[in-house]
Amino acid sequence: MQVLNAFDYKPRTRVVFGAGSIVQIGKLANELGFLRTLMVADHGLVASGHVEEALEPLKAAGIKVVPFHDFETNPDSLMVQAGADFARAENIDSIIGLGGGSSMDCAKGINFLITNGGRMADYRGYGKTRVPLLPMIGIPTTSGTGSEAQSFALISDSETHIKMACGDPGAAFRVALLDPALTVSQPRIITATAGFDALAHAVETFVTTKHNAVSDLFSREAWRLLESNYELVLDDPGNLEARGAMQLGAYYAGLAIENSMLGATHACANPLTARYGTAHGEAIAMLLPTVVRWNESAAANRYEELLLLSTADKTGQLHSATEALAQRLEELATAGGLHTRLSQAGISDSDFSALAADAAEQWTGTFNPRTFNVQGALEVYRCAY
Numbered sequence: 001m002q003v004l005n006a007f008d009y010k011p012r013t014r015v016v017f018g019a020g021s022i023v024q025i026g027k028l029a030n031e032l033g034f035l036r037t038l039m040v041a042d043h044g045l046v047a048s049g050h051v052e053e054a055l056e057p058l059k060a061a062g063i064k065v066v067p068f069h070d071f072e073t074n075p076d077s078l079m080v081q082a083g084a085d086f087a088r089a090e091n092i093d094s095i096i097g098l099g100g101g102s103s104m105d106c107a108k109g110i111n112f113l114i115t116n117g118g119r120m121a122d123y124r125g126y127g128k129t130r131v132p133l134l135p136m137i138g139i140p141t142t143s144g145t146g147s148e149a150q151s152f153a154l155i156s157d158s159e160t161h162i163k164m165a166c167g168d169p170g171a172a173f174r175v176a177l178l179d180p181a182l183t184v185s186q187p188r189i190i191t192a193t194a195g196f197d198a199l200a201h202a203v204e205t206f207v208t209t210k211h212n213a214v215s216d217l218f219s220r221e222a223w224r225l226l227e228s229n230y231e232l233v234l235d236d237p238g239n240l241e242a243r244g245a246m247q248l249g250a251y252y253a254g255l256a257i258e259n260s261m262l263g264a265t266h267a268c269a270n271p272l273t274a275r276y277g278t279a280h281g282e283a284i285a286m287l288l289p290t291v292v293r294w295n296e297s298a299a300a301n302r303y304e305e306l307l308l309l310s311t312a313d314k315t316g317q318l319h320s321a322t323e324a325l326a327q328r329l330e331e332l333a334t335a336g337g338l339h340t341r342l343s344q345a346g347i348s349d350s351d352f353s354a355l356a357a358d359a360a361e362q363w364t365g366t367f368n369p370r371t372f373n374v375q376g377a378l379e380v381y382r383c384a385y
């Protein structure tokens with residue numbers, strides 16, 4: 001059971017949840033003393049009208065907002081550097097990250113550079129800052145990465161395309177504002193990929209070598225909410241109840257990562273994004289069921305617990321709970337219109353050796369319940385082909 005795994009849990013983020021809660025952003029920013037704030041929001045957000053929705057209450061609260069939209073999905077170190085150069089000249093005292101994981105990670109990255117200088121790579125790892133970061137508010141508009149719950153920024157190195165995990169207690173948002181109404185406008189493919197990523201966070205965090213009593217609380221509840229609402233939110237995108245459940249599930253899964261880390265699925269997914277530009281959630285969907293099967297010898301009891309918490313038909317399934325869970329995950333990926341095999345996405349098996357070498361270098365793989373190395377990564381890619 002590993003209930004004796006040690007933990008050190010310090011909540012660093014105030015969480016405000018509710019449909020329509022975006023109107024509180026001015027008051028929340030005032031309470032934190034924001035006077036001149038950088039709003040980091042991707043281009044898509046501007047078009048959705050959500051930036052306007054956030055600007056109004058901020059302006060009404062007397063806060064000057066400096067917008068920054070000049071970055072892409074999976075922000076890299078050059079984009080963050082450009083954002084920091086821009087923000088430095090604007091003399092800001094705070095940052096708001098509004099959008100998906102890319103906006104929130106970009107906000108965190110800019111914060112590292114404008115307060116502590118240097119380059120993004122200097123902050124790889126944890127706790128590398130010398131002076132405090134600026135206070136930040138995170139407002140997720142997708143239900144996926146859980147970045148709003150984490151003290152890590154994931155920034156790709158612009159030269160090597162390797163995803164760098166840059167963590168610091170000060171990189172946690174002071175407030176996470178969760179308004180499910182903001183997630184209604186996301187395109188179906190984003191609901192599908194971001195939602196599947198969140199599902200994978202719940203599953204992977206539940207079985208890592210670091211999982212503990214606190215991370216288990218978050219993983220279980222995340223899984224329960226995400227598994228039972230994923231298909232619902234795809235079938236009925238305007239269902240605010242289901243949207244709220246997905247958003248909370250993604251948030252809890254983010255907290256689970258913060259307390260337990262991730263595993264082989266993420267280790268194998270990151271090289272696909274680096275090499276082929278595969279969207280993170282799409283890569284995860286093609287790998288998670290295979291990794292669950294591959295981990296069976298080390299995590300069968302844990303997977304059975306997740307299966308029992310799920311809405312899947314368990315009749316006659318408990319003799320092979322791991323396989324039943326893997327099949328349920330494939331069913332969910334298919335509901336999202338996502339590929340479940342690497343061959344369907346044009347990934348070439350001749351690249352597997354190079355991909356496996358990169359996957360084995362991923363920090364997150366070290367927390368996988370079954371020892372993960374180049375050989376293991378190769379097996380995962382082959383079985384997922």
Ligand SMILES: [Fe+2]
Pocket residue numbers: 145197198200201266280284
């Ligand atoms: Fe992920």
